[in-house]
Amino acid sequence: MSAVLDTPAPPGPGPAETFGQTLARLGGAQKGALGAPAYSRFVNRRMGRFLAAAAYHAGLTPNAVTGISAAFSATGIALLALVAPSWPLGVAVAACLVVGYALDSADGQLARLRGGGSPAGEWLDHMVDAAKASSLHLAVAIGLYRFGDLDARAWLLVPLAYCVVDGVLYFGTMLNDALRAQHGVPIRSQQRGERAGVLRSLLVLPTDYGLLCCVFVLLGAPALFLSVYTLLLVAMTAFLALASVKWFREMGRLPR
Template sequence: MSALREIAAIYRASKKKRDINWWTEWVCRPPAAALVYALRHTRVTPNQLTFTSLAVCALAGAMLLAGSGWLWVLAAMLVFEISFVLDCADGQLARLRKRASVLGHLLDFLMDELKAMLLYGCVAVHLWRFSDEPYYLLIGVGGMFCLASGIALTSFMRRPEYGAPPPTEDGQPAIIQRRAGAVGLAVTLLEHAARVVVHYPSYILILAALGRIDIYFWAYTAVNLAYMGRCLAVIGLRLGRFEPGVERGSGSESAGPAQPPGDEPS
């Protein structure tokens, strides 16, 4: 019983202050806390757990490519869930040892996005290969472009040069702020729902149990397309504006193109 109490204490002490969804908090973090308990006095590092999570996700993807059938796909998604438990454990171990850092979060973000592309690509090929429907492959290529673009745009918008807020004390990006008013609340709820769809989609295990991982494929494609469009619109509106107007009659028309501040004509 003392071990169970210590695991519970590790769970409470090492979980994030605000988790992305209930599945993460109540399904994946408890076994992750048990793993952290087993590793707490070892030399295993949080980064090693992060890399192991990627390897386990690759195994799940390979299973999707290798076979079909309800039970096989369900087994592949169970393996994928193990990668999610490992992904939870790396941060919990870092917080328990008070080693959480911005660099560690960046590594975790990188591995998460690699896993996202890997899983989505393998699901697309699986659906194409075992349904004989070519549009799964075609749409999958487009969806992969949207996903990769969203990752690049997110990295850009999180840069301090862009004016992004600083990360939280444990290296996490700024959380979604609740907006005021009915429209603001609707937008906030929509953003949270979209995050549930794209943030380490554990719900794919439920869809696999129902024999409908195609629902994940369509939802993930739609959300990443919308997210890419939103990011491009936000960046375009902020950085793609015209130069300030030049008053007529000031003589500046003949002065040639304006030089950026601090630049001298050659």
């Protein structure tokens, strides 16, 4: 999930800059890849780069891109809660969420392309991310309750548990960055000196929001979707448990 920084810079590119030149500039304005899961690192950021370049040439601000991202994500979430599961619905939900996530990357890239931004823009981006992370799983619970042919209502606990785990993980990540910044320690997205290993990106793939977006294409086979969705919850819960121990130790090493 990217941090958007809105900026008062001129709304569009210079008259001589081509789309390809804008993409090239964006290539040098990327966040560090350390700790980034595979989909976010290798797919979403590249999609976001193209969308950021398009938004730049269209004269959009980062906050406008954040708003468009929120609209796509909200549409996918609403469909989950309001429409009975089917293959076409799965494709529509996944498409909305994937585009929304790519635009979530684009807003931060656009801000860096324009030279920086404001705390208000970053606040807006994180608020949208927090609302999206919680409401997505609640929409899954509503959809299961309304349309699911479940042998045991206990399955409804899966999206509720996912909502809690996702919320704690998101808050913990933001809190870690805030405490590191407060004590003058670079956050992960600023650590460019360390090599970001591909293996680590693959190992943390189950925690990737982008992978979760893609899983919704399975809505046409509810039992399969619920099985994969539950496995992702188990993997994220295990990651959170291990990461929490590591983070606590790291916070303990920060200067008083």
